[in-house]
Ligand SMILES: Nc1ncnc2c1ncn2[C@@H]1O[C@H](COP(=O)(O)OP(=O)(O)OP(=O)(O)O)[C@@H](O)[C@H]1O
């Protein structure tokens with residue numbers, strides 16, 4: 357039996373065994389029974405040993421060969437397993453007795469997959485193939501860094517693909533690449549973008565953030581440049597391979613709260629159909645945990661580290677927060693760590709950092725070549741306002757637009773604030789009048805704040821600044837909990 361790892365290029369053969377020759381019916385039945393029994397009762401490693409011994413004894417007599425496709429390859433997801441599972445959805449015949457059915461809110465259709473133990477007969481260019489889904493369970497005990505232990509049930513899933521020995525090359529070099537290709541096309545059609553939280557609970561949820569590039573109010577030239585950059589990135593597999601560069605891209609999004617940084621990340625994920633991994637640095641205490649989390653992320657994904665200035669600050673400030681190997685978590689350390697990991701494994705990776713204060717960032721992050729694009733999300737512009745008016749009120753023009761646009765150029769207002777005003781009512785005139793009033797009030801407030809004049813802050817001014825900072829910190833901590841909507845439900 358062959359075991360296939362996640363990357364076709366690193367396909368490795370772990371063990372082989374053969375079942376009995378077709379003519380030796382009785383012995384074959386015994387062997388199948390033994391296999392079933394080992395699947396049910398015996399741990400995986402022992403099972404492989406027994407089967408390889410049996411295979412050694414009986415190997416020469418069989419014309420059949422089986423490829424073992426494990427769900428995981430170490431900590432990585434085995435792409436061939438994923439692809440095979442998806443491909444098998446198209447191969448369900450009336451003879452299959454048990455099926456698994458599911459549907460998420462985001463999916464339009466039911467997803468129907470085969471159940472454990474089911475066999476599916478398939479054919480490819482004259483080769484007869486048999487697929488089977490195998491599931492085994494084991495118990496895993498883990499000790500955390502405080503010495504507490506916990507035990508969890510683990511399910512190991514694998515798929516077995518059997519066919520005549522003489523087609524081995526064809527199956528490996530032609531059929532499996534075909535399965536990968538088919539599943540990729542299917543994935544594009546049915547893909548629901550997922551949000552994974554790294555550092556908290558490990559369940560993933562569907563990203564139900566509706567943001568996309570059409571509804572995003574940002575500088576049109578910058579938006580186009582970013583979309584072109586993303587398009588180029590996903591098309592460049594060969595180039596990255598040729599020049600020996602890791603196929604990844606980094607973006608730094610900066611700007612005041614409420615200017616659309618998180619919305620932009622959701623828009624990028626929805627545009628590329630990439631999953632989001634939201635890395636919560638504050639809840640990671642050990643080097644090994646960070647490594648484990650990063651290695652467990654899948655290809656074609658966006659790793660997000662929000663509010664990078666405060667995340668690192670937070671770790672350093674809370675005295676004693678040292679990594680197990682004694683090294684403190686610093687931004688440059690983290691970046692080197694990510695760089696190192698990603699150049700050795702993973703493809704089509706995007707990393708996004710966000711901050712409200714670019715000026716507070718460690719120079720390591722701003723060094724040329726570190727982040728490929730720095731994107732400034734600014735206060736709302738007249739052009740941004742038109743996008744929001746179209747999103748929220750379905751308006752492309754209105755007699756009040758000129759006055760509002762003039763105010764927008766004179767006062768610093770975020771798209772989030774404008775969105776909030778526009779959402780107050782569906783009555784366009786009332787909504788726009790409300791926004792107009794809001795902008796005027798804001799202008800008076802700003803004028804009032806500036807009226808004190810001068811750059812020197814008096815005692816009262818310093819106190820106000822301090823309260824503002826404290827407020828910002830609180831908001832940031834709350835944001836962590838609510839940023840992606842559904843996370844709240846998971847208790848983050
Ligand atoms: N540029 C924008 N285009 C469209 N809607 C926006 C934009 N900016 C903000 N919004 C609206 O405001 C809400 C909050 O914005 P968002 O969370 O993306 O801001 P942010 O820049 O990430 O803020 P923070 O720095 O506080 O994390 C969004 O859900 C969206 O409804």
Ligand SMILES: [Mg+2]
Pocket residue numbers: 617618619662710839
């Ligand atoms: Mg945000």
